Amino acid sequence: MSVLNVRPARDCRYDVLGLGEVMLRLDPGEGRIRSARTLHTWEGGGEYNVARGLRKVFGLRAGIVTALVDNPVGRLVEELILAGGVDTSLIQWRDDDGIGRTVRNGLNFTERGFGVRGAVGVSDRGQTAISQLGHEDVDWEHVFGESGVRWLHTGGIYAGLSDVAAQNLLAAVRTARKHGTVVSYDLNYRPSLWRSIGGQERAQEVNREIAPHVDVMIGNEEDFTAALGFAVEGVDEDLTDLDAGRFGAMIDDVVETFPHLRVVGTTLRSVRTATLNDWGAIAWSAATGVVRSAHRESLEILDRVGGGDSFASGLVYGLMSGADLQTAVDYGAAHGALAMTTPGDTSGASRAEVITLAEGGSARVQR
Numbered sequence: 001m002s003v004l005n006v007r008p009a010r011d012c013r014y015d016v017l018g019l020g021e022v023m024l025r026l027d028p029g030e031g032r033i034r035s036a037r038t039l040h041t042w043e044g045g046g047e048y049n050v051a052r053g054l055r056k057v058f059g060l061r062a063g064i065v066t067a068l069v070d071n072p073v074g075r076l077v078e079e080l081i082l083a084g085g086v087d088t089s090l091i092q093w094r095d096d097d098g099i100g101r102t103v104r105n106g107l108n109f110t111e112r113g114f115g116v117r118g119a120v121g122v123s124d125r126g127q128t129a130i131s132q133l134g135h136e137d138v139d140w141e142h143v144f145g146e147s148g149v150r151w152l153h154t155g156g157i158y159a160g161l162s163d164v165a166a167q168n169l170l171a172a173v174r175t176a177r178k179h180g181t182v183v184s185y186d187l188n189y190r191p192s193l194w195r196s197i198g199g200q201e202r203a204q205e206v207n208r209e210i211a212p213h214v215d216v217m218i219g220n221e222e223d224f225t226a227a228l229g230f231a232v233e234g235v236d237e238d239l240t241d242l243d244a245g246r247f248g249a250m251i252d253d254v255v256e257t258f259p260h261l262r263v264v265g266t267t268l269r270s271v272r273t274a275t276l277n278d279w280g281a282i283a284w285s286a287a288t289g290v291v292r293s294a295h296r297e298s299l300e301i302l303d304r305v306g307g308g309d310s311f312a313s314g315l316v317y318g319l320m321s322g323a324d325l326q327t328a329v330d331y332g333a334a335h336g337a338l339a340m341t342t343p344g345d346t347s348g349a350s351r352a353e354v355i356t357l358a359e360g361g362s363a364r365v366q367r
Contacts, residue, residue, distance in 0.1 A: 002322040003285040012148030015060035020047025020158035021130040023106035043080035044345025046157040052084040053313030063087035067129035071096040094129045113274030131161040135171035144179040152176045155186035160193035173213040187219030187227040216263040281333040291326045293333035310339035334358035
């Protein structure tokens, strides 16, 4: 039984809309950023990755609200978004000043890591176009009231870009809920985003203002602590000791503070090496209590970036399709596991592969 009421597809232009920054990812493959001579290009962004997964993997109608500079780099990002099947009609384009003094496109250099060498991300996103996109720049009433959106996904990465971004996000989620759109929010705490603007204290102030307008809250244990101020007692930093009981105790505190929340979900990751992680997920609803996915020990990782976003898109797909919470969290954990077997932020899995793995399938050869 579904734990959410989602608007009918016939009443909406979009099944899902992402709101956030889309960056150009520059990837040295198996090498290091500092010695790279060739870089592979991908598109990526915490909020966008979820919308892209719901379109490319699960076949839903997805769009992205973001802003890019109208220059060759911005158009490359657009080309990559189009290849992922995501609608680009809500992208806001900004004039190029020639050198990026006033407005820029975001860049993200990413090393995948291997063995004892962890993954590394170096972002270059100051003064990006999306960080300057104000609530007056987007007609949210038209987007949610006239076009219609069944589900909005956004998150703490976008909220941390600037005060302008946080206020635009707040306007979006308020308008979305006014028109019956389900809102999911991935806390996605990134210390580098908040360090120079108030750290965890500021992150908690911003996220606690947004949280009352959210239906589905997603994050790992660190996110709930750093971004909202909640903590699980007796849990080590890599979550190897996290169990349903202690997670449930934290959730009691979360939903007591934000009683409108319908679903709360978290990934469980224990890092043995950069290429071997224990992986799973937990989710909660009032109707079900805490449910837990299969826990995959020593999961082999090719590229861990985007695994959490793919968990989110699998979870959202399950909830949108009317599945019960156990099935939805199984889809999320399976999709996250599959996404980390291919390079890039976004998923290379298929819906059939996700469902097969969620139902207990193996890696046996398919002929």
